[in-house]
Structures are given as structure tokens and as C-alpha cells.
Amino acid sequence: MYEANGEKYFVLDSHSHFWDASPENWVEGEEQYAKGWIECFHAYQGLGPPETHWSIEHFMKYSADDYEQDVFVDGHVDMAIFQSTYLKQWYRNGFNAIEQNAELLERFPGRIILNGRFDAREGEPGLRQLREDHARYGIQGVKLYTAEWLGSSRGWKLDDREAIPFFELCQELGIKNIHVHKGPTIWPLDKDGFDVSDVDHVATSFPELNFIVEHVGLPRIEDFCFMATQEPNVYAGLSVVVGGLMHARPRFFAKVMGELLFWVGEDKMLFGSDYGIWEPKWQVEGLVAWDYPDETFSDYPRWTTEAKKKVLGLNAARLYGVAVPAEFQVTDTSAPGDRTDAQLVESA
Amino acid sequence: MTVGQPQVLEALGQVRDPELDEPITALGFVASCAVSAQGEVDVRLRLPTPQCAPNFAFLMAADAQAAIAALPGTAGVRVTLVDHYTGQEINRALAGGGRFCDAFPGETAGPDLEALRELFQRKALLARQGRLARFLLADGLSAAEAVALSVSELQDGDPEAARCLALRRALGLPADPAAPALISGDGARLDAADLPTWLRRARLVGLSLESNGAICRGLLAVRHGVPDPTQEVQAA
Numbered sequence: 001m002y003e004a005n006g007e008k009y010f011v012l013d014s015h016s017h018f019w020d021a022s023p024e025n026w027v028e029g030e031e032q033y034a035k036g037w038i039e040c041f042h043a044y045q046g047l048g049p050p051e052t053h054w055s056i057e058h059f060m061k062y063s064a065d066d067y068e069q070d071v072f073v074d075g076h077v078d079m080a081i082f083q084s085t086y087l088k089q090w091y092r093n094g095f096n097a098i099e100q101n102a103e104l105l106e107r108f109p110g111r112i113i114l115n116g117r118f119d120a121r122e123g124e125p126g127l128r129q130l131r132e133d134h135a136r137y138g139i140q141g142v143k144l145y146t147a148e149w150l151g152s153s154r155g156w157k158l159d160d161r162e163a164i165p166f167f168e169l170c171q172e173l174g175i176k177n178i179h180v181h182k183g184p185t186i187w188p189l190d191k192d193g194f195d196v197s198d199v200d201h202v203a204t205s206f207p208e209l210n211f212i213v214e215h216v217g218l219p220r221i222e223d224f225c226f227m228a229t230q231e232p233n234v235y236a237g238l239s240v241v242v243g244g245l246m247h248a249r250p251r252f253f254a255k256v257m258g259e260l261l262f263w264v265g266e267d268k269m270l271f272g273s274d275y276g277i278w279e280p281k282w283q284v285e286g287l288v289a290w291d292y293p294d295e296t297f298s299d300y301p302r303w304t305t306e307a308k309k310k311v312l313g314l315n316a317a318r319l320y321g322v323a324v325p326a327e328f329q330v331t332d333t334s335a336p337g338d339r340t341d342a343q344l345v346e347s348a
Numbered sequence: 349m350t351v352g353q354p355q356v357l358e359a360l361g362q363v364r365d366p367e368l369d370e371p372i373t374a375l376g377f378v379a380s381c382a383v384s385a386q387g388e389v390d391v392r393l394r395l396p397t398p399q400c401a402p403n404f405a406f407l408m409a410a411d412a413q414a415a416i417a418a419l420p421g422t423a424g425v426r427v428t429l430v431d432h433y434t435g436q437e438i439n440r441a442l443a444g445g446g447r448f449c450d451a452f453p454g455e456t457a458g459p460d461l462e463a464l465r466e467l468f469q470r471k472a473l474l475a476r477q478g479r480l481a482r483f484l485l486a487d488g489l490s491a492a493e494a495v496a497l498s499v500s501e502l503q504d505g506d507p508e509a510a511r512c513l514a515l516r517r518a519l520g521l522p523a524d525p526a527a528p529a530l531i532s533g534d535g536a537r538l539d540a541a542d543l544p545t546w547l548r549r550a551r552l553v554g555l556s557l558e559s560n561g562a563i564c565r566g567l568l569a570v571r572h573g574v575p576d577p578t579q580e581v582q583a584a
Contacts, residue, residue, distance in 0.1 A: 033433055036398040039571075043397070046570035154455065184401035188457035190448055192464060193401055219367070219560040222471075222553045249562050255555050263552070 147183020478550025
């Protein structure tokens with residue numbers, strides 16, 4: 001919970017991690033990738049305020065105590081969604097596999113929502129595993145990382161034929177929140193790995209599922225925005241946008257927020273800190289205090305108290321069926337920002 | 349007369365990041381550039397992260413190699429991509445004059461990356477034309493006047509306009525003096541009534557390219573201390 005100027009905010013951090021990237025977990029022969037991956041993440045942390053930077057050693061592996069302090073005690077976070085990222089090609093026990101995440105689930109009952117994952121290339125065994133994960137952990141969501149390498153394959157697309165049974169199973173089991181993280185590679189390698197048109201296809205084919213595109217489709221925010229305007233079940237995950245831009249690039253951040261509020265709208269944007277890349281404290285406080293820097297931004301929708309409440313927690317709570325006490329609800333139900341220009345996309 | 353470092357750097361300045369439409373030299377991607385007395389050129393490219401997309405990485409490295417090889421007085425050229433997770437595959441293909449499909453046999457649908465290049469040239473053209481149009485409108489032109497403008501009426505030497513025309517030529521779109529100064533994706537003149545919509549779209553695409561460039565520069569600054577001229581806040 002965060003309180004400022006008499007307003008109370010329920011904070012549901014939709015993108016949080018508990019990873020182990022320490023050298024003990026590196027796969028023999030793949031050390032350079034395991035090391036390179038975490039060093040790249042660590043560099044991203046450098047885009048946050050200096051007082052929030054960690055040493056690389058601490059960054060590679062933090063404890064459950066650190067998590068509690070940074071997220072729940074200092075970070076104003078009421079509940080956090082754990083996204084599982086396996087990367088077992090590089091990390092022996094996975095980068096943050098569901099079993100690791102489940103440890104924290106026991107320690108912080110009622111405060112963590114555990115998401116699973118699947119990889120369409122795993123076929124029958126993958127479908128079985130998804131059923132098991134659902135039975136054991138009651139998962140309501142999955143995180144998909146399409147650029148993960150598997151054997152000789154360097155990625156996959158959501159509209160690949162082998163992905164369809166997975167979405168059908170999600171629909172059957174009620175795993176209704178599909179978090180999508182695009183990466184630099186897919187098959188074939190000569191196509192744009194970050195392309196989000198596959199999300200567009202499956203969002204249309206599976207209208208009962210919600211598709212939360214993490215990092216607002218960065219670096220393809222424009223394709224993401226045009227698509228989200230068309231698809232009612234496509235949402236924007238704000239991780240990286242806040243952590244990577246709000247401090248380091250305040251003017252870019254203002255433009256990105258303005259465009260997201262215009263194209264996607266305040267009802268479909270979800271705060272995510274991407275902890276441990278960035279601590280939630282400065283992000284939550286910064287978002288609540290934030291406004292456009294000057295009048296050159298006057299043609300973007302306003303960042304109202306209502307919008308802040310929705311984006312910081314109420315939107316994610318709706319998707320995950322979390323009951324939020326009345327004191328955190330929005331009082332003013334006036335219409336969100338101007339979206340009448342949604343038809344802009346059709347004239348492309 | 350053998351080639352010198354200034355000519356090599358100038359040639360590298362013509363090579364653009366296909367995703368950002370900015371010169372690789374301005375982005376800080378050229379880690380080193382050595383030219384021997386005999387005209388042997390050795391260039392090392394370093395991208396913001398080892399996980400940068402292999403296809404764009406290959407395009408930049410191959411374009412750099414071709415740009416240097418075309419310089420008179422070049423005895424030999426070696427372009428190496430350093431600190432990249434597919435560096436081995438890419439460098440091996442580059443050294444043998446191979447295409448992208450040779451770097452990643454069986455992992456591509458087509459032989460080269462021209463379709464990918466074109467997709468991003470189109471984005472860059474829309475973003476740049478949007479900036480050009482906003483400049484014209486700020487200068488006092490009405491929407492109708494802006495869309496009626498022809499190429500010959502654009503300000504001489506405006507780098508934004510010059511880049512738009514270069515992109516139009518590369519894409520096979522009209523760029524002659526009588527052609528419209530602002531065109532749609534199929535080369536047609538824009539309708540004044542559609543201009544606000546078109547400007548909104550162009551602004552978003554432009555923002556995307558700028559944000560990505562900013563993130564690239566920010567990461568290079570944090571990881572390798574490469575100065576970032578566009579930075580808003582002092583990097584720690």
C-alpha cells in the first residue's frame with residue numbers, strides 16, 4: 001500500500017522475479033551466455049537512480065529476506081506476480097523456475113501470485129507439465145518468452161501450429177492471463193524477433209484469454225500500440241518502461257506514457273517493477289508523483305489519480321480476481337482518456 | 349595511394365543501424381578502427397548488449413564491410429563483431445563473404461535480410477516525414493499547403509528532407525523534384541483531411557525509434573563508458 005496526498009494506492013506488481021544467476025547455477029560450457037545475460041540485466045539496473053544500484057554479486061543472487069525488504073517492506077507492494085523464466089540452456093536449475101518461486105509462495109502466503117510458463121516446442125511433455133503446474137500451484141497465468149533457445153531452435157511464435165494446443169489447454173484450465181515477452185530471435189532468424197503480430201493472431205483466436213505484452217512490446221512499441229487498439233484482450237505490461245525510462249529518460253518517458261494512455265488507455269496498462277532489475281520503491285513513488293513535464297504534452301490524456309490507481313494495481317487485480325478493499329478503489333468513474341481516435345489504425 | 353583512417357571512418361558514417369536509421373558511428377557501435385600502412389583495415393563493432401538481434405547485427409557488420417571494401421586503396425578489410433552471443437557464426441560468415449543464411453544454415457526462411465531492411469526503412473521514412481511535416485506546420489503552412497508541397501520546394505540542405513529522399517529512392521518510391529514532399533507508404537500524395545491521423549501514427553513510430561536509440565546509448569554508456577550526447581540524466 002502506498003499513500004500520498006490523502007490517496008491510498010493498492011499496489012499489485014505484475015512483474016517480479018526471484019532468480020538465481022550465480023556462477024554455481026551456470027551450465028558448464030555455456031558460462032559466457034549465463035554471465036552475459038545477467039550482466040546485461042545488471043546494466044539495465046544502471047538506468048535507475050544511483051542509490052538503488054547493487055553490486056553484480058548481489059544482483060546475481062539475492063535472498064528471500066532481501067526480497068521481503070525491497071518489495072513488501074520498502075517497496076509499497078501489496079501483492080506481486082512471479083513470472084517464471086527458465087533459460088535452462090544456460091542455468092542448471094533454471095533462471096527463476098517455478099519451483100524456486102514456489103519457495104517464496106510458502107513464505108508470503110496471500111501476497112504472491114505464481115505464474116507458470118510453457119514452450120510450444122515441447123509438445124506432449126510440455127502440455128503434461130502445464131497440467132501438473134496448474135494442479136500443484138493453481139496458476140492463473142503463464143509467462144512466455146519466445147526468444148528462448150531450445151536445442152537448435154532459437155525461438156518460436158505464438159501463432160505457430162504447435163502452440164495452439166497450449167492455448168486451448170490454458171482456456172480449458174482457466175489459465176487466462178498470458179504474459180508475452182518478445183526477444184531478439186524467433187524462427188526464422190531473418191524475421192524481426194520482436195514482431196508482435198503473432199500476439200494479434202492468437203488474441204483474436206482466443207478471446208477468453210488476456211494477453212499482457214510485457215515491456216509494452218519494446219522495442220516495437222508502435223506495432224504493439226496499433227495492435228492493442230484493435231484487440232480488447234491485449235494489455236500493456238509497463239515493466240522496463242518505468243524502470244528503464246522514468247529516471248534515465250524523463251522526456252522519453254513522458255512521451256511513452258502519453259502515447260500509451262492515448263492508444264492503449266488507462267484501463268489496460270499494468271504496473272510491473274521487474275524486480276530485481278529495479279526496486280519497486282522509487283518506481284511506485286515516482287509514478288504517483290509523476291506528471292507531464294510541460295505544456296508541449298497537452299494533447300495527451302491526463303495522468304489522473306484514477307489512472308494511477310488502475311495502473312498501479314486495480315487493473316491487474318481485475319485480471320487475477322484479487323479482491324481489493326474499498327478504500328483503494330477509484331471514487332470518480334469518469335470516462336478514461338480520449339480513445340475516439342482508435343480508428344486511426346485502420347487508415348494505416 | 350592507400351586508404352587512410354579518416355576515409356574509413358567516413359565510410360562507416362554512411363552505415364546505419366537498420367532498426368534506428370542512425371549512423372553506427374554516431375551510435376558508438378564502432379569499438380575500434382585500425383588501418384595499416386599497406387591499407388589493411390580492421391574494424392571491430394560492439395553493440396549495446398551481447399543479446400542484440402543477430403539479424404540486425406549481421407546487416408550492420410556486412411554493410412560496414414561492403415562500405416570499406418568499396419573505398420579506393422583498400423588492400424583488405426576485416427570486420428569483427430565483438431562481445432555478441434552469435435558473434436562466432438556472424439564473423440565466420442563475414443570472413444568468407446557469406447550471406448545471413450550462410451551464418452545460420454537451416455535457420456532462415458530466405459537467403460538475405462532485404463525484406464527486414466525494407467520493413468525498417470518504411471518505419472524510418474514515416475517517422476522522418478512526420479518530423480518534416482510538423483516542422484512545416486510549425487513554420488506556418490496549413491495542412492492543405494503542406495500536402496500540396498513538392499520535393500523541389502523543400503529547403504535545400506535540410507538533412508531530414510535529404511534522408512527522406514534517400515529512403516524513398518531505396519524503397520523505389522518517387523523522389524523526383526515534382527513528386528509530393530510528403531507521401532504515403534504506396535507513394536501517393538497525402539490527403540489534407542488524413543494529415544492529423546497520419547501525424548499521430550508518425551509520431552508514435554518516431555518515438556519508438558528514438559526510445560530504442562536512447563536505450564541503446566544508455567546501455568553503451570553504462571556498460572562501456574561510451575559518452576551519450578543525448579542523455580538527459582547523468583549516468584552513474
